[in-house]
Amino acid sequence: MLEKIVDFKKYSSIKVGGIKKLKIAQTIDEALNLSKTHTLIGKASNTLISPNAKNLFCLGSEFDYIKENDNFIEVGAKSSAKKVFLYFKKQNLKGVEFLGSIPGSIGGIIKMNAGMKEYEIKDSIIAININGKWIESNDINFSYRHSNIDGIIIAVRFKKEKGFRFELETLFKDMRKNQPKNPSLGSCFKNPKEISAGKLLDISNLKGFKIGGMAFSQKHANFLVNLDNGTFDDAIKLINFAQNTVYNKYKIKLETEIIIIKGE
Ligand SMILES: Cc1cc2nc3c(=O)[nH]c(=O)nc-3n(C[C@H](O)[C@H](O)[C@H](O)COP(=O)(O)OP(=O)(O)OC[C@H]3O[C@@H](n4cnc5c(N)ncnc54)[C@H](O)[C@@H]3O)c2cc1C
Numbered sequence: 001m002l003e004k005i006v007d008f009k010k011y012s013s014i015k016v017g018g019i020k021k022l023k024i025a026q027t028i029d030e031a032l033n034l035s036k037t038h039t040l041i042g043k044a045s046n047t048l049i050s051p052n053a054k055n056l057f058c059l060g061s062e063f064d065y066i067k068e069n070d071n072f073i074e075v076g077a078k079s080s081a082k083k084v085f086l087y088f089k090k091q092n093l094k095g096v097e098f099l100g101s102i103p104g105s106i107g108g109i110i111k112m113n114a115g116m117k118e119y120e121i122k123d124s125i126i127a128i129n130i131n132g133k134w135i136e137s138n139d140i141n142f143s144y145r146h147s148n149i150d151g152i153i154i155a156v157r158f159k160k161e162k163g164f165r166f167e168l169e170t171l172f173k174d175m176r177k178n179q180p181k182n183p184s185l186g187s188c189f190k191n192p193k194e195i196s197a198g199k200l201l202d203i204s205n206l207k208g209f210k211i212g213g214m215a216f217s218q219k220h221a222n223f224l225v226n227l228d229n230g231t232f233d234d235a236i237k238l239i240n241f242a243q244n245t246v247y248n249k250y251k252i253k254l255e256t257e258i259i260i261i262k263g264e
Contacts (some may be wrong), residue, residue: 094163120144125158188258189201201242228253
């Protein structure tokens with residue numbers, strides 16, 4: 001089995017985590033075996049990884065492909081969101097215009113039911129290969145930034161519908177202009193039903209609030225940003241502090257949208 005040494009301070013989008021061995025699954029069987037003892041990561045653009053975390057694995061380049069069929073586009077889970085976006089744009093296909101503005105692998109995108117505004121990835125797909133078996137997407141339970149997928153996403157079949165929506169590409173790119181450029185994981189907390197997480201943090205005076213090198217961005221409070229060599233511990237302290245502050249003031253429980261992998 002392949003493995004490589006990875007510096008998660010470079011690999012993860014929030015630039016946190018130590019130098020570790022990352023095992024690489026080259027076949028479905030290897031992935032299934034590894035999943036018994038190891039945690040799967042995609043591009044770590046939604047995952048906060050402790051320097052003490054052990055036993056991580058990722059999918060190998062065998063899972064990075066796009067195949068076109070008469071009725072659907074099949075994409076391997078390792079493929080980047082950007083690659084899929086560019087393919088759809090070139091082929092004049094619609095449905096994934098927001099993938100041009102979201103980092104990640106297709107596996108992570110599906111697992112998190114990623115999206116922007118009212119557009120979510122669940123609406124663009126037909127079926128998902130989980131642990132080697134194809135399952136209709138209608139049989140999966142998707143909700144806001146969540147799916148009930150428990151196994152390994154191997155590949156995904158997207159709807160093949162003509163008409164790339166340039167206006168959506170522009171809309172999503174414009175939305176990004178108002179978001180911080182510092183290393184982050186995107187939105188830190190899920191939006192509660194009552195009010196957006198960003199607004200809650202703002203009215204709790206947490207916009208710009210900083211612990212160590214980590215802060216809730218001045219530009220967008222729900223972005224936990226790495227301003228200056230922020231650490232995993234800084235991030236956890238900030239998250240706990242925000243959850244307690246918001247709960248004490250407004251009796252609303254902020255739930256993290258990001259995935260946290262703690263050490264042993
Ligand atoms: C600047 C920035 C902006 C962002 N904006 C948005 C946004 O607008 N909307 C949005 O929805 N998200 C946004 N995100 C979050 C992120 O882009 C998405 O959550 C993306 O889906 C993460 O993909 P990943 O491959 O990096 O997943 P990772 O962070 O590596 O993993 C996320 C989860 O998916 C699981 N996973 C990964 N691959 C697989 C697989 N093959 N099978 C099963 N499980 C798997 C992991 O185990 C983990 O639980 C943003 C992030 C950043 C850094």
